[in-house]
Amino acid sequence: LAKTTQPISMDSYEGQEVNITCSHNNIATNDYITWYQQFPSQGPRFIIQGYKTKVTNEVASLFIPADRKSSTLSLPRVSLSDTAVYYCLVGGYKYIFGTGTRLKVLA
Amino acid sequence: DTGVSQDPRHKITKRGQNVTFRCDPISEHNRLYWYRQTLGQGPEFLTYFQNEAQLEKSRLLSDRFSAERPKGSFSTLEIQRTEQGDSAMYLCASSPVGGGEQFFGPGTRLTVL
Numbered sequence: 529l530a531k532t533t534q535p536i537s538m539d540s541y542e543g544q545e546v547n548i549t550c551s552h553n554n555i556a557t558n559d560y561i562t563w564y565q566q567f568p569s570q571g572p573r574f575i576i577q578g579y580k581t582k583v584t585n586e587v588a589s590l591f592i593p594a595d596r597k598s599s600t601l602s603l604p605r606v607s608l609s610d611t612a613v614y615y616c617l618v619g620g621y622k623y624i625f626g627t628g629t630r631l632k633v634l635a
Numbered sequence: 636d637t638g639v640s641q642d643p644r645h646k647i648t649k650r651g652q653n654v655t656f657r658c659d660p661i662s663e664h665n666r667l668y669w670y671r672q673t674l675g676q677g678p679e680f681l682t683y684f685q686n687e688a689q690l691e692k693s694r695l696l697s698d699r700f701s702a703e704r705p706k707g708s709f710s711t712l713e714i715q716r717t718e719q720g721d722s723a724m725y726l727c728a729s730s731p732v733g734g735g736e737q738f739f740g741p742g743t744r745l746t747v748l
Contacts, residue, residue, distance in 0.1 A: 572678065574738070622668075
């Protein structure tokens, strides 16, 4: 199973765009890239999933280069409520979570 | 509420006692997963079911742990002879058989004294 590497933490200010990059050098052909958000004492919540190129939904965009060895989650105009841990996952049915990126949004 | 539910939300027990947790997945989801999460770490995969069949178990799941999904709907996770190291959040998730997004429940926080 592919292992992912993300920054341990990031700080941002309200209204800014935040980009979190994840490395997954050993991603397999069939693997999808999925991002989750987790608040303290809650289960992870799905943000976005993609296989290649760019995916956008109402809350985020996911950029995946052609070699798929990395991906970037983009959160437009973050607010204080976006302070959370963000996990990048690759794989099929079985998710391997790393330690995630702790995003802190400052006023 | 049509999301994944878990019961209880919190459990405090003494070392050596047995505990059982329940997970009710989203009704049309065939796959059900259990994860364990300790403080400061991401969730760790424990096991997963497709309908009533337990298809994979992590090596993290010692002999004291057992999970069932008898009718392919709700699932239970039992821990026998609890140890302090079992203190963690136990998360359940479900997904359709085709894969894709896993929907997580709120978790059961276990504290072993």
